[in-house]
Amino acid sequence: MKKKLISLLLSTALAATLLAGCGSSAADTAAPAADSGAQEAAPAADDSAAADTAAPAANAGGTTYALVTKSAGNPFMERMASGFQEAIEAQGGTVVIQNPEAATPDAQISVIQSLISQGVSSIAVDGNDANALTAVLTEASNAGIKVLTLDSDVAPDTRTVYCNQAGVSQIGETLMEAVYDLTGGEGDWAILSATSQATNQNAWIDAMKKLMESDSKYAKLNLVEVAYGDDEPQKSTDQTQALLQNYPDLKVICAPTTVGIAAAAKVLQDQKSSVKLTGLGLPSEMAEYIGDDDAHSCPYMYLWNPIDLGRLAGYTSIALVDGTITGAAGDKFTAGELGDYTIEEIDGSTQIILGPPFKFDPSNIDEWKTVY
DSSP states (O other): OHHHHHHHHTHHHHHHHHHHHTTOOOOOOOOOOOOTTSOOOOOOOOHHHHHTTSOOOOOOTTOEEEEEOSOTTOHHHHHHHHHHHHHHHHTTOEEEEEOOSSSSHHHHHHHHHHHHHHTOSEEEEOOSOSSTTHHHHHHHHHTTOEEEEESSOOOGGGSSOEEESSOHHHHHHHHHHHHHHHHTTOEEEEEEESOTTOHHHHHHHHHHHHHHHHOGGGTTEEEEEEEEOTTOHHHHHHHHHHHHHHOTTEEEEEEOSHHHHHHHHHHHHHTTOSOEEEEBOOHHHHGGGBOSSTTOSBSOEEEOOHHHHHHHHHHHHHHHHHTSOOSOTTOEEEOGGGOEEEOEEETTEEEEEOOOOEEEOTTTHHHHTTTO
16 A cells, blocks of 8 residues: 555656647646546656655665667557656666567567677666567577566567566456446457567467457357557557448457557547457556447546566666576565565566556546546
């Protein structure tokens, strides 16, 4: 409770700073109460106040920590990178942010090779492919660089630990329940994902499919297609339009990607479609589309705080480099104002779980749209 209260009270200051840097102004926003059964998606906190309330990670002075995102121009990645940078710089470290030009493993391989030649101390990677980065990440590890992942994992034996937004089964269950609710429990629905190789989206989709197969509650739901927008706004728009054309009885689209859900929301709302939307989206991008009437395309959606996910990866990077943790299950460390974390072994993979997804709906979207 103390950790949540601190994060909630300190959210507005950093949020205003971040939004001002993007050319927006942030209103004074009190963090809303959590949805029943869900943890608050705590906004990022102010550094100076956090130092008075939580033990910081060990000092990172004189060390360089790198983050490789999925691609440039992705708002989720930008916010995640801001959290990573804030955590590292608060401890005196140097940050290198690399945003590949395209959401492909080849583009990530190129920037990781550059980071290896630069001799950075750690590389945190948001993987575009589960296996394609194996050789280059092994090369990084052999060079003495600490390798970790966040948001989207790679092959577990090529990194030390994975900073995960929430448990895979928990996200799958949350999204599947939303589809069930919005379809009335029966009928055609589709998924608009990122890339076909994205490990996080693929894991969530697999969890949803397994739930449909194992629980008779979902027997009357018909998943007609999993479409891929490659986390590109135009391709996601085109894929949404194709779904509407190819499936006239479509009831719901679920987009477990912030780029995809924003593109689909605009298409559905502009066309005044009766098809409803849910998934994972940024409040700042989705506010105009969220509503429980026919004029809005998305009744509700979910997400976690990308700023805090980046910060968690930043503190994890510091703890790996200074030896506080090795990446083994059971290792414990303090992630600044985020609080204490323990590395868990989940499905044979070492992970750090940020927290469960948070529901954004008409009752709270206006409070959160200025935060991130």
